[in-house]
Amino acid sequence: MKSPQHHIDKQKVNELISKQEYGKALNYLHNIRLNTSDTKKIDALIEQINTILRFQNRDVFASTNLDMDPWFE
DSSP, X not given: OOOGGGSOOHHHHHHHHHTXXXXXXXXXXXXXXXXXXXXXXXXXXXXXXXXXXXXXXXXXXXXXXXXXXXXXX
16 A cells, blocks of 8 residues: 555645645645656646646736837827
């Protein structure tokens, strides 16, 4: 039987993600990743959380021309 430190508690990860506590979820997954040899599922979860963070933190106004509209000239 595997020790509790070496398997993913999916319920805990789901709760952290549903509360949008992505940092805690990432820390939890990275700690488990250090203690296990099978990292495919953990890597997939980490990539999913990183993708969520990338979309949430995207600057949608970075390339718009808000101050120099041609109809105001």
